[in-house]
Structure formats: C-alpha cells, structure tokens
Amino acid sequence: MTPALFVGLCLAGGVGAALRFVVDGLVRERTSGTYPVGTTLINLSGSLLLGLVTGLAASAVVSDDLRLVLGTGLLGGYTTFSTHCVETVRLAQERRWRASTLNALGTLVLGVALAGLGYALGSAG
Incomplete structure (x- = not known):
C-alpha cells in the first residue's frame, strides 16, 4: 500500500463517519x-453501496485502489456494526422483543440481500 493510498483510505473513513453522523x-x-x-x-x-462497489471492482470498472478507498474507507466509516449491536441489546433490555429481533435479524437479512443486489448491479456491466 502506498502512502497516498493510506492517506486516501484514512480521509475517506473520516468522511464516512461524518456522513453517518449527519444522516x-x-x-x-x-x-x-x-x-x-x-x-x-x-x-x-x-x-447496497458496498455490494455495488465490490461488483464494479470485480468487473474491473473501478480499480482495486478505488474499491479500497470507497469500500473499506468511506463505507467502512459510514456503516456501523457495533452501534447496530448495542442498539439491539438496548431494545432487548427494554423487553422490546419484536423490535430487538427485527433490528438484529431484519437488518442482517435485508443487508445481505441489498449487498447481493448491489453486487449484481455492479458486475452486470
């Protein structure tokens, strides 16, 4: 990894985290x-977006370096598995079993489906 790629990855991760905060x-x-x-x-x-970026990279539409910056950096900073887990635990502690289950399993199932859709869209071209 070049120093410029590392800096790009770090900057993209910061932008992704800030974007998550705003959204x-x-x-x-x-x-x-x-x-x-x-x-x-x-x-x-x-x-969805990570699936798309990965599909585009698999089809050589985007370079591996761009996939790294966008996927690992930007989208890695944007998404948050740890917050998802803590919020699921919080809902369970509040005995909101349906909401806790929906958050845990619904997000997992839909997330995998959307990643697959994004990959299919990205690799179709």
Whole structure:
C-alpha cells in the first residue's frame, strides 16, 4: 500500500463517519420513537453501496485502489456494526422483543440481500 493510498483510505473513513453522523441526525429529526431507524438505514444503504462497489471492482470498472478507498474507507466509516449491536441489546433490555429481533435479524437479512443486489448491479456491466 502506498502512502497516498493510506492517506486516501484514512480521509475517506473520516468522511464516512461524518456522513453517518449527519444522516443519523437527519433521520432522528424526522422520526419519533426509540427504534434505531437511522442506524438501520445507514447499514442497509451501506450494504447496497458496498455490494455495488465490490461488483464494479470485480468487473474491473473501478480499480482495486478505488474499491479500497470507497469500500473499506468511506463505507467502512459510514456503516456501523457495533452501534447496530448495542442498539439491539438496548431494545432487548427494554423487553422490546419484536423490535430487538427485527433490528438484529431484519437488518442482517435485508443487508445481505441489498449487498447481493448491489453486487449484481455492479458486475452486470
């Protein structure tokens, strides 16, 4: 890995984290309740986009370096598995079993499906 690629990866990760903060804030302003809608939307959209970037790289539409910067950096900073897990635990502690299960399993199933869709779209060309 070149120093420039490493810097690009780091900068993209910071931008992704800032983007997550902004998107989550916008979603929180527009929704009510305690279900983590923002985190769910962020992780699902990130899964779709990472699948797309990976598919584009597999088809040689984007370089491996760009895949690394966008996938590992930007989308790695944007998505958040740890927050998803903590929010699932919080919902379970509140005995909101349906919401906890939906958050845990629904996000997993939809995330995998969206990643697959993104990959298919990216590798179709």
